[in-house]
Amino acid sequence: MAASVRARSLLEVRNLKVALPAHADRPFAVNDISFDIGKSEILCIVGESGSGKSLTAAAIMRLLPRSVSIAGGSIHLDGTDLLALSRTQMRELRGRRISMIFQEPMTALNPLMRVGRQIEEILEAHTDLDQRQRTERVLELMHAVELPEPGQLRHAYPFRLSGGQRQRVMIAMALALDPVLLIADEPTTALDVTTQKQILALIKRIQSRMGMGVLFITHDFGVVAEIADRVGVMQHGHIVEMGPAMELLNAPRHAYTRKLIAAVPRLEPRPTEEGETDDMLRANRLSKTFVTGGGLFMRRRVVRAVRDVELVVHEGQTLGVVGESGSGKSTLGRLLIRLIEADGGEVTFAGKDFLHASSRALRALRPKIQMIFQDPYASLNPRRKVGEIIADGPRAHGAARAEALEQARRLLTLVGLDAGALDRYPHEFSGGQRQRIGIARALALNPRMLIADEPVSALDVSVQAQVLDLLNDIRRRFNLSMLFITHDLRVAAQVSDRIAVMRLGEIVEMGPTADIFLRPRHDYTKELLDSIPGRKWVAPALFAD
């Protein structure tokens, strides 16, 4: 973490207000915030969804959506009043002096244009360089963002690149004109943790080499710990606390900051429990291969998503399955619950053959093993009432409607929602509340095992903590076994008794959580652990007030 050098601030934001349209839940998205960014420093603005952090970044770039407007305050870049500039002047400024990189590179890049050309376009639009000079610069930039074989890669289309590579291309585009300020809006949120590590390191390197100021928006305190010089915490459009990174992270003062930091899952592995318990679920040589294409006109693509996986979940225990995208962990989850049919192997559940069970036997077994899904917005049918959604399971297995709804009412109370929710529709609830409903639905059939597929990945960190607590509570109360799929090692550490690390369809290492975290054996496991942002920072043991 570089020491901040400040003569005059590069960016000065004073009393900025951004107004929302008439029927929004509050009048201002950003309400009277002020902050500075120094010439060569990284300022992280951290907050949950709805805090206004993204709109702040958009306001600085003057790229607000049509219905939203700047209602007050000032923004000065190196002395220039940005709000006084005309649209043409602002357009000149964008790219040249301030650049922005976004969360989803696939939508920021033109899918029909080669990447080299896209970078070149910026040079073409803003500079007088000729063709040869532009090509040189493109190669230079691609080199600077550490893309492999720039000479060849520049002719590729975006879909051929990996997520990390696309992000690098976007960074190259952002840096093309040597801006003095780089705004990064959650640039690594959609990336794998290992890739994230590389990109964060890249940003840091470039920033220090070029002496840029960086405004880095994120929701992840780990990332803050990794790269920030200074931090600002936003809530409901206000900056509630701001200060040097290490100070704020280790000794937060504002109640909200304390709450957020308390919610960050600690990297302390759960202690190993004693005693042998029975197997709840056992998988042997489980495999699934996807074959696409393969006709007269398309080349066959063979993807071995899950290869010969063997695992055991003990009764009453949680097995965490950790991996990056493409590791096959989601496919594994779906295989185990027979949403997808496996190509080979065996699965024994509660002593019975699960994989090859007949449809009648399967029907009898299904209530015992249930699933919690990742996306709170897509996992509940928007056209059905919450009560019916939760009652669906029991009704599918013969329960009367009144009885099933009564049970739904009880479950809602159990997961911390009031009974009135029975008659409401999913869109009336927040993400965290929807996940609770999803959990209630899964519990309605009195299962003995839950498979949780990234159940908290789409939630804000404070909500995440609550849901994890809920899961924990339920698990203990009903002595449930759980298979917990996640990409977030912090979360895995907190909930799992044992962990299996997956990579490219295979389990590379499996064992008690403590062993995996403290004494990793496989190189990949080590790499994963190494990539956890802010792993060196130990979150203080705070109690949320």
Added chain:
Amino acid sequence: MPTKRFLTPLALSAMLLLLPGAPADAQQPQRGGTLSSIISPEPPTLMIGISQTTPTAIVAGKIYESLLRYSTDLKPMPGLAKSWEISADGRTYTFRLHENVKWHDGQPFTAEDVVFTATKYLIEVHPRSRPIMQRAESVTAPDRNTVVFQLKEPFAPFIMAWEPSTAPIVPKHIYDGTNYRNNPANQTPIGTGPFKLQEWVRGSHIHLVRNDEYWQPGKPYLDAIYYRVLPDAGARVVAMETGQTHLSAFADIETFEVPRLKALPHLELTTKGYEYLAQMVWLDFNLRNPPMNDRRFRQAVYYAMDRDFIRDRIWFGLGKIATGPIHSSIPHYDANVPKYPLDLKKSEQLLDEMGLKRGADGVRVRVTLDALPYGDIYKRLAEYTKQALARVGIEVTIRTSDVAGWGDRVRNWDYEMTHQVLSQLGHPALGVSRLYITSNIRKGVLFSNVNGYTNPRIDELFGKAAVAVEPAEIQAMYSEIQRILVEDVPVAWLLELEFPTFINKQFRNVITSGIGVRDNFADVHMVRQ
């Protein structure tokens, strides 16, 4: 193209114009000119022996001839036969033929051709003609120009059968010994008529040209006749209006256009020329099914038909109210029969008597009516019938079909009510009896006794009347037939159809016989104005 031959009579006529009191066309008719006529639909063939549809008859009537012709009051006139004798016992018919008649291919026409036609050809290919020709015990040719028919028993109608669509004379030297239907000469018809086929462009026109070797000296006057194929009703009207065509007949012009065309100065309207055919439209009942099998129902329906409305509103005044099974222009017609004027009360009374009471919705009984698929006018007739019968509580459901579908239903007796239009062909024994005699109930054959009427007295009368000799006796029998049938109402005769024939005033002598435009047009000539 004026030729010397043409100019002389023209000059002569011009001079004669200067003489008072001598109208130009009383003189020798001018030779030359081309008549353009409408033909619709396009005939399937010109070989009239094989097909006798009206379009075929119209065009082929110029190419083929028969022994006789018939005036507009259906009196026999000479045709290929210059004179004839009927023996006193009515069994021997002797025809003396014109000499020096040649076929279109140059071969001479003789009595042998007539013998061949009557004994072999017609019997093989012509279902309507067959029973007539089969009445002959023998047909002989004592010399080149005489034919003698010896009938098994007297048959007065025999003299009415000699027009081109019933008995066309065909060349023996072309057809004898061949497969009559597939003979290639069918494509290039060879007859004795005043015109020959020059060219037929399917879908466009048929071009006939003068037969220079025609046996009547000086005739035909016309150089050529063009038949233009015009399937669209609107196009036909325009063609007559603009003078692109000079002649229309039958249903070429829709009835509601008639008043307008009639008023045009260059067109003349006549309803003559259909006397031999004598077409009538009636409402047919399938007598096998209730309620049609009850005479009271049929009478009730007849009383509910407002035939004045039908004539005036649907046919726009073209037609005559029919009184019974025989057309008023056909021999032995008798108007002294029970009448069925429009009388809704009587109709309802009859239905009540039958026990067909009105239900809560006002309906006594439901029947289906198959609409005749011959055109819009018959569609309207069906709609009218539905409305008229609704007034007395009979609910009619109309079924529509195409010609083939309708034909299938009717010939297989799969209908309850339908309309029919049929020709009477010059004599009750030739075109009327076939509909009412038991022996002609033949399933699968159209234009037979399809509705199943069977009455032994009618069978007896028709049989006797055909072979009787004494005129008074014959008339008495036909009168009784008409009275019985009108009481029984096997069908409800609606209208004697009149067709508008429009003739461009430049042309004279177009309609000179009872078959009108189906005749040979040898006498038609053009008058330049």
Added chain:
Amino acid sequence: MTGMEGLRDFWQRYRRNKGAIVGLAVLVLVLATALLGPTLFPGNPWDMAGAPFQKPFDPEFPLGTDTLGRDILMGIVHGARVSLLIGFVATFAAVSLGVILGSVAGYYGGLVDDLLMRFTEFFQTIPSFVFAIVLVAIFTPSIASIVAAIAIVSWPPVARLVRGEFLTLRTREFVQASVVLGRSSRHIIFVEILPNAVSPIIVAGSLMVATAILIESSLSFLGLGDPNMMSWGFMIGSARTVLRTAWWMSFFPGLAILLTVLALNLVGEGLNDALNPRLTREGR
């Protein structure tokens, strides 16, 4: 759309399209004519009430009479019922058929999908109007055969549409959740997926009613209509041969068809805008 506020939202969005409001107004007028007309204009449109060929704008026969003296205004009022009835019933049948086939194809995929799509394509390769003519001609024109013919030529696009929606929705997590809970396929198709696929079906359906009315009119015009039903197409068809002299016999029913079809199209577009709102983002 769920709940009263959902309905209010929907109406707000619908209202924004001026054309859609006009279309709705005209459609309501047509529906009112169909429902109330026969009460306000009692009688039988088939009655030969006056002299034929009467010109319009006459106090007794405001729209004139036709070739047999039938009142054209009566014909239009009573014909509204027939045309709309055929339009809606045929569309309902086509949509039902399309939904069933499309949902099965989209949900099960694989061989079932292949077979059903080949079957659908077979129907789509035949030009629909010609096919309708053939069907009606074979089965004897009647209201039932016309409705059936229209339904048979109209269902393929609906099936494709529904299949597309099902392919998308089938992979949604709430559908997977249903499977995991042990719900039957039938429940999942009709209770889980179908209600979410309803918006594009409604839009397509409203446009199909217009097409159905046009097909029926065209069939009647060609003489293939039910001869016992006075529909607008029938009126135009029976006046076809007198078009030159009696323009009003074809004009007024033609106008009625035009307005109805136009109204349905506008309403369909309005529904599309209201049910599929789009968000736009612009720089400032």
